[in-house]
Amino acid sequence: MDPNVPHRSSPRWRPTSRLLVWAAILLGSGVANAVVEVMDAQRRGEVLALWEPMTWELSSAGMILLTLPLLWWGCQRWPLHADTWKRRLPLYLLASVGWSLLHVAGMMLLRHLAYASVGEHYVDGSAWPTRLLYEYLKDVRAFFSFVALEHFFSWFGRRRQGEAHLLAAPDDAPPEEPVERPQRFLVRKLGRDFLVATADIEYAQAAGNYMNLHVRGHEYPLRSTMAALEAQLDPARFVRIHRSYVLNLGFLVSIEPLDSGEARAHLKDGGTLPCSRRQLPVLRAALGQGPAPAEPAATPTAT
Structure with a gap:
């Protein structure tokens, strides 16, 4: 596989x-x-x-x-x-x-x-x-x-x-929740609107100009970049595990190391996601299994 x-x-x-x-x-x-x-x-x-x-x-x-x-x-x-x-x-x-x-x-x-x-x-x-x-x-x-x-x-x-959107602020009132850290997303599906809790998002997957939000077996595209979505999700709950995937730690069951140095993340519903070699230490640190990867030291400039 x-x-x-x-x-x-x-x-x-x-x-x-x-x-x-x-x-x-x-x-x-x-x-x-x-x-x-x-x-x-x-x-x-x-x-x-x-x-x-x-x-x-x-x-x-x-x-x-x-x-x-x-x-x-x-x-x-x-x-x-x-x-x-x-x-x-x-x-x-x-x-x-x-x-x-x-x-x-x-x-x-x-x-x-x-x-x-x-x-x-x-x-x-x-x-x-x-x-x-x-x-x-x-x-x-x-x-x-x-x-x-x-x-x-x-x-x-x-x-x-269904396509996901951030909750828009009313014309005559402030938004119900901070746009920079939304707790819910609005999903429009064939003329109907309903809310999806951010905590229910199992993972998000990059797909061109969209980020697909996976929720209980459904997939809702959101017009966003990976960097923009990461900035809007709680870093204590959501972790980037691959260049194309952000995972909700609440749905992670286990991590399976691979011979290549990468890993496979097993989810509660039986699905799996790839975890890159670069992001594996980040995931382990988020789970309390190891120190966070050190930032590269700055190169001194000549005076």
Whole structure:
């Protein structure tokens, strides 16, 4: 088991499942398009073997499937929000050009290999600049369709599972509790609001521009950085155990040292979290099992 991956089931739609769904969609569309190509050729009085349009369609669909995880990663790494889309739109336009070039180059390679495997030679009558422009005009629509769908499902997923926020201060009164050390978070879920006690948060996990708060088997994304969330949590209760995880000590059962010098934190619900070599002394000190790691000495400056 990889110690850097938490051992627990996840309610999210896994990338493998998404790829299988898109594979079925693209395969079905490709087969239908290939049959239409053959029927159109027959109406023109031409003979076109089914394997040829199948090669054209499936080579394109295959490259799309191979590059989809990269596209999804980019959407998670640079999400589009109301306050970022104008700044990041040029980045997405540039990414669409790169995605199209990768798609076309891979597609052409697969076609040449497929034709060579049956003793044929694939011939594309178009000049490369014309071909690339033609393919890009098609690919840019597909690219932004995938981007829009990815962001829509990410948005809907956050709404369905609930998104956490700090409690806002009323317009005509001070906040109910200090914002710098909140005791509760407000969760909005499909139009309903409810409160989650900070003490009930088992751990928080970094995920791009979000921190996912794990509470009783549920996961609530919070728009925050790791440093900002750490500053808002009680250091006597919450300890950073990894670059991506902050753990509530009240839910820790045991620490399992690993041969690599890292450790695995076992939680009350049976799940596990990784504890890095650097943070292990911090965790032990928080549990009273050892001294806190010393701060590095300052380097004297020459006078």
